[in-house]
Amino acid sequence: MNLFERLLHRRLCNEQPADGGAAPAPSAPAAPAAEVPEPAGEPAKQEGDKPQPGAEGDKPQEDKPADGDKPAEKPGDKEQKQEGAPEKYEFQAGEGVELDTEALKDFEPVARDLNLTNEQAQKLVDAYPKILAGVQQRQAEAWQAQTEQWAADVKADKEIGGDKLTANLSAAQRALEQFGDPELKEYLDSTGLGNHPALVKAFIKVGKAMSEDKVVTGGHESGGSDLISAFYPKK
Incomplete structure (x- = not known):
């Protein structure tokens, strides 16, 4: 006999007349059974709240890219993909400039040791004539000053x-x-x-x-x- 049946049987017994009279007619509606309060701190678990095997909340899963989406690049991936020195450098002469082949023979090993890309090395090759012209100009000015000083020394x-x-x-x-x-x-x-x-x-x-x-x-x-x-x- 479950709890509900016990309560109903007890209620029927309490309503039996003391003189042994007849019990209430079966058709009379029975009073609703008193609700038994659930113990505090233990909320009722419904059947639908039970975790299902393989559900999302059961175990955290790693984020996986959807089909067709590229995975996000990690910080180290960019450095690994960076292009380095090519097998052979190919330099182009600028407009009105002739490449110094002898200077390039000395420059290429340095560029390779620094792991420069062809584009990076080309920028230095393009800057070389301007740097050289500046150095030559300063040397000419220094030599001119020297010869003028010699003339002054002769006069004095x-x-x-x-x-x-x-x-x-x-x-x-x-x-x-x-x-x-x-x-x-x-x-x-x-x-x-x-x-x-x-x-x-x-x-x-x-x-x-x-x-x-x-x-x-x-x-x-x-x-x-x-x-x-x-x-x-x-x-």
């Missing part, structure tokens, strides 16, 4: 400069005309070495020796026409 020299400068340069000019040629004159002018104090002093000595000493050549006495005798006059 106590031995050959000052009031004696004009006469000394005339003597140097005679030596250059006598022993030099047009190619030497052009070289001294274009490079600025004609202003070097040591070279100027040497030509001055030669020019003075030419006017002071006599050299006998083949039985003929003439002015100094030998560079060695001019530098090392007879005593």
Whole structure:
């Protein structure tokens, strides 16, 4: 007999008359059974709330991309996919620029050691002419400043400069005309070495020796026409 039947039987017994009279007619509606409260803290579990095997809430599942969707890239994937040095570098010359093949022979091993892509290495190749032009310009300016300083040193020299400068340069000019040629004159002018104090002093000595000493050549006495005798006059 379950709980509901027990309660109903007890209620029927309580309603039986004390004198043994007849019980209420069966057709009379019975009073509803009192609800038995459930213990606190244990909510009723309905059958539909039971976890089903394989349900989503049973075990957390990893997010899987839907069909046709690309998986999300991880932070390290981008570095792994980064392109490095190619098997062979192929460089293109810019407009109006000729590639320096000898310089490229030295550059390619460095680019490969740095794992540069062809595109990255090409940017450096394109920048090379501009960098080289800047270096050459600064070198030319520095050399120009040096030759101008040499000329200033000659003018201020106590031995050959000052009031004696004009006469000394005339003597140097005679030596250059006598022993030099047009190619030497052009070289001294274009490079600025004609202003070097040591070279100027040497030509001055030669020019003075030419006017002071006599050299006998083949039985003929003439002015100094030998560079060695001019530098090392007879005593």
